[in-house]
Amino acid sequence: MGFPVVREIDRFARGLAKQLATEQQLLRAGVTVDYVLGDYPDTPEGRLNKHIKAVIAEYERELIRDRMMRGKYNKVKAGSVMVHGLGNAPYGYQVVELENERRTFEICEPEARIVRTIFDWYTKGSGNRGPMGLAAITGKLTKLGIPTRRGRQAWTSSTVQGILHNETYYGKWQYGKTSDNHEPVSVDVPAIIDKATWERAREQRKENRANSPRRLKYQYLLRRYVVCGHCQATMSGHAAKYKSCTTLYYRCAAHSHPHNYARKCDNKYYRADAVDAAVWDKITQWTVDEEYLRQELEDYQAEKQAKGEPYRQRLAIIDDLLKENQEQLGRALDLYLSGDFPKEMLTERKQRLEQVAKALEQERDNLVAALDVHTLSDEQIADIKAMAAIVREAVAVGDRDFDTRRRVIETLKPQVSLCVEDGRKVAWITCAMGSDVVDLENVDKSSHVHKVNKSIVLTARIVLPERAT
Numbered sequence: 001m002g003f004p005v006v007r008e009i010d011r012f013a014r015g016l017a018k019q020l021a022t023e024q025q026l027l028r029a030g031v032t033v034d035y036v037l038g039d040y041p042d043t044p045e046g047r048l049n050k051h052i053k054a055v056i057a058e059y060e061r062e063l064i065r066d067r068m069m070r071g072k073y074n075k076v077k078a079g080s081v082m083v084h085g086l087g088n089a090p091y092g093y094q095v096v097e098l099e100n101e102r103r104t105f106e107i108c109e110p111e112a113r114i115v116r117t118i119f120d121w122y123t124k125g126s127g128n129r130g131p132m133g134l135a136a137i138t139g140k141l142t143k144l145g146i147p148t149r150r151g152r153q154a155w156t157s158s159t160v161q162g163i164l165h166n167e168t169y170y171g172k173w174q175y176g177k178t179s180d181n182h183e184p185v186s187v188d189v190p191a192i193i194d195k196a197t198w199e200r201a202r203e204q205r206k207e208n209r210a211n212s213p214r215r216l217k218y219q220y221l222l223r224r225y226v227v228c229g230h231c232q233a234t235m236s237g238h239a240a241k242y243k244s245c246t247t248l249y250y251r252c253a254a255h256s257h258p259h260n261y262a263r264k265c266d267n268k269y270y271r272a273d274a275v276d277a278a279v280w281d282k283i284t285q286w287t288v289d290e291e292y293l294r295q296e297l298e299d300y301q302a303e304k305q306a307k308g309e310p311y312r313q314r315l316a317i318i319d320d321l322l323k324e325n326q327e328q329l330g331r332a333l334d335l336y337l338s339g340d341f342p343k344e345m346l347t348e349r350k351q352r353l354e355q356v357a358k359a360l361e362q363e364r365d366n367l368v369a370a371l372d373v374h375t376l377s378d379e380q381i382a383d384i385k386a387m388a389a390i391v392r393e394a395v396a397v398g399d400r401d402f403d404t405r406r407r408v409i410e411t412l413k414p415q416v417s418l419c420v421e422d423g424r425k426v427a428w429i430t431c432a433m434g435s436d437v438v439d440l441e442n443v444d445k446s447s448h449v450h451k452v453n454k455s456i457v458l459t460a461r462i463v464l465p466e467r468a469t
Contacts, residue, residue: 072175073175073176073185075102076175076176076185076187077185078100078102079102079104079187079188080098080101080102080103080104080187081095081103081104081105081173081175081187081189082103082175083095083103089105090105090163090166090168090169091111091114091115091148091149091159091163092107092108092111092112092114092115092163092169092192093105093106093107093108093111093112093168093189093190093192094106094108104187104189105168105173105189105190106190107190107192111149112192114141114146115163115169115192115193116192116193118137118141118160118163118164119164119169119193119197119198119201121136121137121140122137122164122201122204123197123200123201123204126140131204133208134157134160134161135157137155137160138155138156138157138159138160141155141160142154142155164201164205167198168189169191169192169193169198170191170192170193170194170195170197170198171188171189171190171191171195172186172187172188172189173186173187173188173189174186174187175187207410217239218237218239218246218248219248219402220237220248220250220272220276221272221276221279221280221402221405221406221409222250222272222275222276222279222409222414222416223236223237225409225413225414225415225416226250226275226416226417226418227415227416227417227418228252228253228254228255228265228267228417228418228419229267229417229418229419229420229426229428230252230265230266230267230419230420231252231254231261231263231265231267233252233253233254233261233265234253235250235251235252235253235270235418236250236251236253237249237250237251237272238250238251238256238269247271248271248272248273249269249270249271249272250269250270250272250275250418251268251269251270252265252267252268254267255267255268267418267419267420270418270425270427270464274464274465275416275418275427275464278427278462278464278465279414279416279427279429279462280405282429282460282462283408283409283412283414283429283431286388286431286458287388287392288392290388290392314367315364315367315368318360318363318364318367319364321360322357322360322361322364325353325356325357325360326357328353329350329353329354329357332349332350332353412431412432413432414429414430414431415429415430415431416428416429416430417430424463424464425463425464426461426462426463426464427461427462427464428459428460428461428462429458429459429460429461429462430457430458430459431457431458431459432457432458
């Protein structure tokens with residue numbers, strides 16, 4: 001029989017449950033544990049004392065751990081990064097010591113250039129190639145002989161992925177992201193890339209996952225852009241097989257997986273070929289038919305011009321009042337300089353005129369903003385037409401090629417809402433053209449053409465053919 005010797009009870013295990021389980025396991029193997037600082041005979045009193053001692057030890061460990069965590073968080077809140085050793089900064093950085101035992105990151109430019117290159121390859125690509133995947137980036141870094149932080153010549157996908165996921169590179173180092181008891185704390189550090197680049201990389205990751213060959217067994221033109229018009233849940237692709245025939249559908253996720261939603265949706269299936277054809281025809285009309293798009297823009301401008309006329313009339317009145325206000329202020333100053341106007345009266349008069357001017361300026365800004373919300377500038381119209389021209393070129397090829405049609409969809413990012421209205425299946429299509437990213441989920445569909453920021457939003461309601469069932 002063996003006799004393991006342990007100095008004291010809190011050195012044997014980190015918790016009472018683990019200690020009891022381990023001791024029981026050893027006992028079944030014929031092994032007993034002896035403690036140097038403590039005598040715990042195998043009696044009810046001895047076992048009770050051992051348990052009490054173990055519970056107290058566990059409580060003290062939690063107190064020590066909590067104090068250590070509070071100390072670390074306070075240090076981070078004071079602006080110090082927490083890394084183990086000076087050589088454990090993320091790739092592209094090195095740790096530098098500051099006053100008061102604080103630390104921060106300093107950019108290591110040779111490595112920082114590699115970080116920027118990785119983000120460029122991942123989001124833009126290299127040469128004539130499009131965005132590169134993890135395997136391609138890993139292979140290229142290895143082939144170029146660029147060493148890793150540990151001096152290895154061979155890069156791994158996990159290393160590249162870690163760089164692309166790391167928020168530190170846009171200047172926000174975070175501590176405590178995995179803690180359940182504390183909110184994460186951020187420390188500003190020098191940025192190697194801007195946040196927009198990091199966000200593009202995150203979007204590219206989503207795109208890569210969605211386009212993974214494992215998910216692309218069948219061709220759904222509107223994959224990821226279809227929502228249920230009844231419950232707003234995502235509608236995903238579904239292949240129904242009958243004998244040797246396979247029919248593709250868009251199916252409401254709240255109908256097929258009601259346990260993930262508050263209720264089961266009654267909106268079921270829509271034939272993918274019918275929906276895809278209807279949406280593609282409408283996009284073709286919007287982009288290929290230049291006269292149609294020109295007429296839509298002119299009609300929109302004319303409508304908004306008429307609705308904006310009261311704003312412009314009020315704006316002219318405000319401008320006249322502002323001009324009169326400035327003239328009164330000038331006359332008061334002239335009277336003061338001629339000696340016919342006491343200083344106290346000038347000060348009071350000046351304050352009143354400035355208050356009026358401030359109120360008028362605010363009203364003027366509100367009117368200008370209201371006009372800008374609805375009216376498209378010549379530059380914005382040019383952006384819309386330029387985007388339509390780019391899509392138009394792809395559409396000509398896309399009529400014969402699914403991949404090109406899919407790229408058009410990914411460029412325009414339309415939202416397609418499928419629902420049943422008056423017993424017929426209907427597709428609502430919402431599409432933005434212009435330089436701004438638009439949240440299409442919250443777009444008002446009461447008008448088929450309207451402006452959101454610097455983009456024009458087109459909406460259409462299409463009654464689907466019976467075969468859409």
